[in-house]
Amino acid sequence: MSTRLENLAAPEPDGSAAGIWPTTAQRLPSGELAIGGVSTARLAREFGTPLYVVDEEDMRRRARAWKEAMDQAFADLAGGNAFYAGKAFLCGAVARWMADEGLFIDTCSEAELRTALAVGIPGERIGLHGNNKSRAEIELALDAAVAHLVVDSLAELAQVEAIAAERGTTAKVMLRVTTGVHAGGHEYIATAHEDQKFGLSIASGAARRAIEETLAADHLRLIGLHSHIGSQILSREAFTTAARAVLALRATAVRELGCAIPEIDFGGGYAVRYTVLDDVPPAVFDYAEALAATVRADAAATGIPAPLVSVEPGRSIAAPAGITLYTVGTIKSVALENGTRRYVSVDGGMSDNIRPALYGADYTATLASRVPAADGVRTRVVGKHCESGDIVVHDVSLSADLGPGDLVAVPVTGAYGRSMASNYNLLPRPGVVAVRDGEARWVLRPESISDLLELDVEASGA
Ligand SMILES: Cc1ncc(COP(=O)(O)O)c(C=O)c1O
Numbered sequence: 001m002s003t004r005l006e007n008l009a010a011p012e013p014d015g016s017a018a019g020i021w022p023t024t025a026q027r028l029p030s031g032e033l034a035i036g037g038v039s040t041a042r043l044a045r046e047f048g049t050p051l052y053v054v055d056e057e058d059m060r061r062r063a064r065a066w067k068e069a070m071d072q073a074f075a076d077l078a079g080g081n082a083f084y085a086g087k088a089f090l091c092g093a094v095a096r097w098m099a100d101e102g103l104f105i106d107t108c109s110e111a112e113l114r115t116a117l118a119v120g121i122p123g124e125r126i127g128l129h130g131n132n133k134s135r136a137e138i139e140l141a142l143d144a145a146v147a148h149l150v151v152d153s154l155a156e157l158a159q160v161e162a163i164a165a166e167r168g169t170t171a172k173v174m175l176r177v178t179t180g181v182h183a184g185g186h187e188y189i190a191t192a193h194e195d196q197k198f199g200l201s202i203a204s205g206a207a208r209r210a211i212e213e214t215l216a217a218d219h220l221r222l223i224g225l226h227s228h229i230g231s232q233i234l235s236r237e238a239f240t241t242a243a244r245a246v247l248a249l250r251a252t253a254v255r256e257l258g259c260a261i262p263e264i265d266f267g268g269g270y271a272v273r274y275t276v277l278d279d280v281p282p283a284v285f286d287y288a289e290a291l292a293a294t295v296r297a298d299a300a301a302t303g304i305p306a307p308l309v310s311v312e313p314g315r316s317i318a319a320p321a322g323i324t325l326y327t328v329g330t331i332k333s334v335a336l337e338n339g340t341r342r343y344v345s346v347d348g349g350m351s352d353n354i355r356p357a358l359y360g361a362d363y364t365a366t367l368a369s370r371v372p373a374a375d376g377v378r379t380r381v382v383g384k385h386c387e388s389g390d391i392v393v394h395d396v397s398l399s400a401d402l403g404p405g406d407l408v409a410v411p412v413t414g415a416y417g418r419s420m421a422s423n424y425n426l427l428p429r430p431g432v433v434a435v436r437d438g439e440a441r442w443v444l445r446p447e448s449i450s451d452l453l454e455l456d457v458e459a460s461g462a
Helices: 040-047 056-073 092-100 110-118 135-143 154-166 206-216 236-257 284-302 315-321 355-359 449-455
Strands: 033-035 051-055 080-085 104-107 126-128 148-151 171-178 220-226 263-265 308-311 322-336 339-346 376-382 391-399 407-411 432-436 439-444
Touching: 033 040, 040 051, 040 322, 040 407, 040 432, 040 439, 051 056, 051 315, 051 439, 056 080, 056 092, 056 284, 056 308, 056 315, 056 432, 080 092, 092 104, 092 110, 092 439, 104 110, 110 126, 110 135, 135 148, 135 154, 135 171, 148 154, 148 220, 148 263, 154 171, 154 206, 154 220, 171 206, 206 220, 206 236, 220 236, 236 263, 236 284, 284 308, 315 322, 339 391, 355 391, 391 407
Parallel strands: 051 432, 080 104, 080 308, 104 126, 126 148, 148 171, 171 220, 220 263, 263 308, 339 376
Antiparallel strands: 051 322, 322 339, 322 407, 376 391, 432 439
């Protein structure tokens, strides 16, 4: 007998990201938290902590939900696709799972592109992004004949044309346009307003000029337009407002330049819940249907055939499928004006999850290795780094009897945890274990201290 985890807001049947624990999370009779049928005590024993754990079945299910939502919502139009945004978390196994579930892979660096290619994903199922792509990245994308290169600026357009000409090939180009829609929980992750580094502004005319230059170029094929308006967006209206602006640009170009723009990619940014106090985001199908309704209305109003539409969810697939396991170390309590706060230090921190320090992001935590034997007390979970902002969870109630050696699990760390990890204070980056049906295996090995020392010219004795 086991019980579902307390606080588990069950994921919606359609795969919306309402839950904050992976679908398979449960409490075993021993009181231990288990994921994918594997107890966290066993994970800590076999793999050590800190440890990222990804629930393979949960991640696949969320990917499937996007694939099905896009298929269904755009069935009466020109079709819909989902690209998994690899920046959320990419390794070979994840690329394979996403491909198995019918998703394309969105990459934004040479190593992300090579990871997808290395596990046999064909170029035509991969996209490449980036506001400052290297020559090597562009060359690799052209050689792999990727589905599209998302071009971010006029300068890059010229560069891609030149490299494609040298190689005697044609680049399939999407133009990243900015709509002026500013959405997302934090200024640094809202990317479609004017005063930022990404994209070709519709308002300034740069987007229109890029369309004209692409059409005039000998080695560029204009596949479509791309818009990404930010991250952690709850509002469907933000997406549909941006979609209308992109569709209007497309309609003007089709009418005035006589071109076809067969595709639009509306990017990522679909929200998840990090704690049970967060708003429940729209279901995946509702996001897809809101976009489809906008595209449908545009086709009816303009008489221009609907485009093939894609989206690029990252967080909504990866975040809730992953947890981080930590071991508790030192503990202290401080007196505050309104009571006390207990500081519980764990063996990781801002180097494995920068989001609390970077964005003030909120997480929650649970005692994973046993049943609490006391009432909860107000706790801040902190890391082991030399920064007072090194916070893992700002405020959570955890058992008063928590002690060194206990395991603490933090949910919703599957996206932008490992992918944004650093070696601050020379901590090796933790590995990622995939769990499924009672089995656990490394999908990304951890770094070791020797790995770090080897890079050091003098410390390695080189
Ligand atoms: C162009 C682009 N597509 C997709 C994503 C994925 O966003 P999310 O993980 O919030 O869905 C991002 C994130 O920054 C992005 O920049």
